Amino acid sequence: MQPTAWPGAQIALSPQEIEQWPNAASARALVDDWPAGRPAAFRVPTLERAVPVCRQLARLWMDFAGITDEGVRCAALLVISELMTNAIVHTDSRSITGRLKKDGDWLLVEVQDEGGTSSVPHRAGDANEYGRGLVVVAQSAQVLGTRRETDGGRTFWARISLAG
Numbered sequence: 001m002q003p004t005a006w007p008g009a010q011i012a013l014s015p016q017e018i019e020q021w022p023n024a025a026s027a028r029a030l031v032d033d034w035p036a037g038r039p040a041a042f043r044v045p046t047l048e049r050a051v052p053v054c055r056q057l058a059r060l061w062m063d064f065a066g067i068t069d070e071g072v073r074c075a076a077l078l079v080i081s082e083l084m085t086n087a088i089v090h091t092d093s094r095s096i097t098g099r100l101k102k103d104g105d106w107l108l109v110e111v112q113d114e115g116g117t118s119s120v121p122h123r124a125g126d127a128n129e130y131g132r133g134l135v136v137v138a139q140s141a142q143v144l145g146t147r148r149e150t151d152g153g154r155t156f157w158a159r160i161s162l163a164g
Contacts, residue, residue: 011042012095013053017044021053040103046088046096054084054098059102061100067107072162075140076107079158083111086156093153105154107160109141115152 017024040061044050056081062073080098087096094113101108141158148154 006008011040011057013042013044013046013050015047018047018050018053021049022056022074033056039099040086041097043095043097043101044084046091046093047089048085051081051084051088054080058098058100064122065100065102067102068164069162070162072107078140079109079160080111083109083156083158087111087113088143091154105162106142107162108156109160112149112155113153115154147149 013021013024036145040057042054042057044054055077058077059073062076067073067076080100083096084096087093093116095114097110097112099110099112107135140160142161143159144157146154146156
């Protein structure tokens, strides 16, 4: 079970800030004030445009956290992108929260939705273009899991080794 308390930078972006990214005032403030080495949480609306913004936030956080191994960075970006996309596409959430935290030799990545399913999960066949996201996430992380939250939401989490 992964921790749910994430002291550190907690950012909430509005739909307007997502659309204006990276020119939003919140983006400029992050560059100046991101707490080095502290966990980060960012809540975004369920807009497709939020996924690349979350990738940029994750890159920025990894820069400040001193995570330079390209294998680790690529794995983390893939995990956050896939989990954010799944929450946008497959839930009835109005917002989703991504979290990043260094914990010893591990990078913890979480994505929490508000619950509710808007589509039926399916197994991808050989001819399907979609449906392999969680398989790719599982191959990119050393440990992958999910938990139900007391508010009805669900959190998918992954541990990625910082050893590369």
